[in-house]
Amino acid sequence: DTAVSQTPKYLVTQMGNDKSIKCEQNLGHDTMYWYKQDSKKFLKIMFSYNNKELIINETVPNRFSPKSPDKAHLNLHINSLELGDSAVYFCASSQDWDSKNYGYTFGSGTRLTVV
Amino acid sequence: TQLLEQSPQFLSIQEGENLTVYCNSSSVFSSLQWYRQEPGEGPVLLVTVVTGGEVKKLKRLTFQFGDARKDSSLHITAAQPGDTGLYLCAGARRDDKIIFGKGTRLHILP
Helix, strand or coil, rough: CCCEECCCCCECCCCCCEEEEEEEEHHHHHHEEEEEECCCCCEEEEEEEECEEEEECCCCCCCCCCCCCCECCCEECCCCCHHHCCEEEEEEEECHHHHHCCCCEEEEEEEEECC | CCCCEEEEEEEECCCCCCEEEEEECCCCCEEEEEEEEECCCCEEEEEECCCCCCCECCCCCEEECCCCCCCCEEECCCCCHCCCCCEEEEEEEECCCEEEECCCEEEECC
């Protein structure tokens, strides 16, 4: 039973397209996150939601828009994809905002390739 | 600004050897986490250290948090090929987001 699941695992698309990545967690956690991992394996936070409320919104282009329909789901929509958006995107969750200090549970990632 | 420096960036050693990797910062953290990431997978939490000077053991892995809560080390005894992976440290500060280091890529040769 997967704790944090992301779909799709791989996504290859052309520049200018719009795409979405979905994330679901069955851990009963209140807080979910999107991270971007670049080619040098550096993990950088993009967004964080706590109980469907946006609490972190890093310096990310407006083309990226997160949506949390309920606390078990956090989706990421990307408009007008650019070559520089190619990366691995990870969804993660923690029990609550304070519990982030004790660690995250990560999904297995979505490798996005923009051609 | 990169607040967490991990060293070495790469380490390749023979099976059975011991090794230590480091995570250093000029900032104080309320906790520090270590993760291992394998190719095609997300990072998996190994341990969280909270108290300055704390030592935690996970089988052959020993984690230590610095007294000033600015740095941490991971020591592996008798390394095995299954220890191969990317080791990431992450620092948490109360009421702020978690910061990740760039990782140490460890390769254990059989």
